[in-house]
Amino acid sequence: QELQYSTHLPPSVLVNSAGVEKVFDLVSKATGGEVTAKYFWAGQLYDSAGNFDAIRGGVIDTAFTQPASNQAEMPVNMMFSDLYHFGGDPYVTAAAVNATILLDCQSCRDEYAQANALFLGAHAATPAMTVCAREIRSIDDLRGLRIIGQQAVADWIGHLGSTQLDVPPPGQLEALERGTADCTNISPEWLTAFSIGEAAETIITAPIGSQFATSFMTMNSDTWAGLSDEAKTAFLQAMPQAIAAIVDGYVAADEEALAAAEEQGLTFTDLGGAYRQELDGFLSDYASRAAAKGEARGVADAAAIVAAFQDNIAKWQGIVD
Amino acid sequence: MSDFAIGVAGLGVMVLMIALRFHIGLAMGAVATIGIWLIAGPRATSSVLQNIPYSFAANWEFSAVPLFILMGSIAHTSGMTTSLFRAARLWLAWLPGGLAIATNLGCAGFSAAAGSSLVTSISMGRIAVPEMLRYNYDKGLATGVVAAAGTLGVMIPPSIPMIIYAYFAEVSVGDMFMAGILPGLLTAFLFSLMILIRCTLRPELAPKIIEESDPAEKWRALLEVWPLPVIIFVVVGTIYAGIASATQSAAFGAVAALVIAAFQRRLSWPVLRDALLDTIRNSASLFFIIIGAVLLTRFMAYSDLPETVADMVIAIGVSELTLVLVTAAVFLVLGCFLDPIGLMLLVLPVFLPIYIAADINLVWFGILFIKYTEIGLITPPVGMNVYVMRTILPDIPLQVIFRGTAWFFVTELVVLALLIAFPQISLFLPSLR
Amino acid sequence: MRRLARCAAEAYARAITAGACLALVLATLHIFADAVATKLFLSPINGTHQIVTFYYMVALFFLPLGYAESQGAHISADLGFSLLSRRLQRIATTANHLLLTGYVGLLCWYATVKAIQQTEVGAYETIAGGQIPLWPSRWIAVMGLLAMLAIAALKALDSILGAESDTETPA
Ligand code: NA
Ligand code: NA
16 A cells, blocks of 8 residues: 655655654554555645645645644644744653643644544654844844744744744845844754854854644545554554654754854854843743633633643653653 | 556647647646546546645745836836947947847846846846847847846856755755856856857847947947846845845835836836736736646656656666766756756655765756756746746747757757866865855 | 627726736835835834735736736747648647636636635634735635636637637737
């Protein structure tokens, strides 16, 4: 049985090379070659919104999807974008988001089911840092700048008194070099992956949160129902291994990128703890604000989801420590 | 019938339909739709048709295209371009093919601002071709030079395809940009040389402009050319000053053209209406073709044709040189049918791992790859830059434009050979960083 | 009757083309104003990205499709056509128009299916300080494709019934 996998990301990114291919390799091995994969990388077929549609229509068996691309249809799962700043240690965050969706949040799973889809697992990116193309010595140096960040950090950038710009990763180097933007919020890996290090001068080392509101293995429900029990078990066993491998890869890539940045002579600073302090102040009522945002979108059990996620973070923090 | 056979048959039918004067966007789109239906079934067809055309219109990066067309249209309908070419005529009259060479260099200059071939060709084509035709330049030469030199837009930085390549290949965008400069200049130089030689041998291609003119008139003409350089300066300047992104700079160019036209009292209601309608018509016919090209890419992805061809050819390649030559052959052949994004999505992922395994410099390969996509833009039957020329110059038959690009194609092959023989042309500047 | 239908179709195509021209002007001014506001006053106009992408661009690419078709602005080549006999040329032209009608009809059909689905779920995107509805923009695409479908269908009808369409310009 050949399963088609579609993603808008190119084959070289870790989610694909360390995650997706690993899942299918493991499943293929475990089923003695009964299940194989055909990959459509880099949007060869669909962009990220299109992949979700293709899963729903049964056109594709498995795909990378993200709630942000189909916001009206995934208000519950959008909650995990609103919880961005709770993202920390990627092992803990990844475990917590999967535990929340798979064990604690029936409405999250219902949303996938309504789209004829099944959530099999999410990874978590490593925490983002604020990287600037100029010298930053104090929190005041950050005010009034133009800072690149996704919608999830818009409030934080606004809180700093700065302007949020939405620039896709491939355009960020140019924006920083030309001065269209002053700073960006990125996983350190992007310093090399998107050459952003070439324009950077200061790296503020205080982590601000991470992206984990994605699903790199969304499966069509009928496809799942048609799998043998052996294959189903193989998928469920492969997922945690693949998620760990992705996170391992990101952690290593981050270390490498940060070492290169240090060699390059970039300034590393936490602004004497001031950045973290400012962020903590901003986050004092973050959980209740996130729940309110969810409720405004019509998510009935928003507060319960936030609480479950926080519990899972605490629980897995303990396990990892 | 295997998926591969359906892919091959589909391309054959498409060529036949184009030859029989079917709309080109229709030939690509209808063949792709039927092909996807045959291979992947009606549900896949439905999903593709529901998503693809819309998502290519609703695209921020693509928004620069109509705005640059508008900028060129205003400059053209308000008569600014006429002044520029009056000066070019007076100053370059002595040079065989002078206007074509000026256009070629203009494209190279514009490439320093624009990151896409389409945009470069559209902007310069709108400006330069009508003037060359006015001086009885050969239609093929006049359109061919813009179609071919417009491709410099992606070789001379900034360059959108280079950024995407760098992401795919995990090389530095800065290295790619540096690496493109010399090959871009080399191409512009050899294009000029080729035009000069051809127009010397065949003066009827570019009739010498014999005009009595005193030096005072020449200088006066030069004083009148300021609008266009100013508009291009606004586009380039706002990018480099960090005021606008490459996409936003198109709006600045269009506004600058409007303001200057108004300032010169050249902006009347008919001028504005014509410029708008012109832009809208060009954008729509370009968009219809692009829908077809994008659907064709999906059809090719389903048919596995590019990957199968690449695999067959890789099986032959052994030494580094064979590998490079064989790659060139594959990209040139597939480039006849696919646009650059299609090549990038369908064929690049197959070749990159092989180049990595063979330990070949990926920046150098990137420059070669950009060259392949450039060449693909001017080769029939699917030659996007040629189609662009046709949208803005509806009176010139497509085959005339394709014929006009033939000599540029030959020159491109020479450049390609030089780039393969001397990797330093690409790698020298990045090595200085 | 055919003439009446044709007049109606062309009037509709022209009317929505005016909408496309308006979108083009607005896109230029909006992007310009946003960039200036961002640079000078550090206050970008919220939602510029989305409004340009989902409204202006969709309008200016889809709405003039019918007008371009009635003007014969869609590109074709002439590589073997002129070698055919007059009869075969007629057949090829008729086939062209019929296939165009079918193809654009299919595009229009699926755009409508998608527009209905997006309207039902109320598709939107979150921006700073609010949400932008995306579903109405799907109907703009439908409007444009509908115009092209009408023009193409009438041309197909003309060529089947033998009347050479008068706006057809040879390549
Ligand atoms: Na360029
Ligand atoms: Na081509």
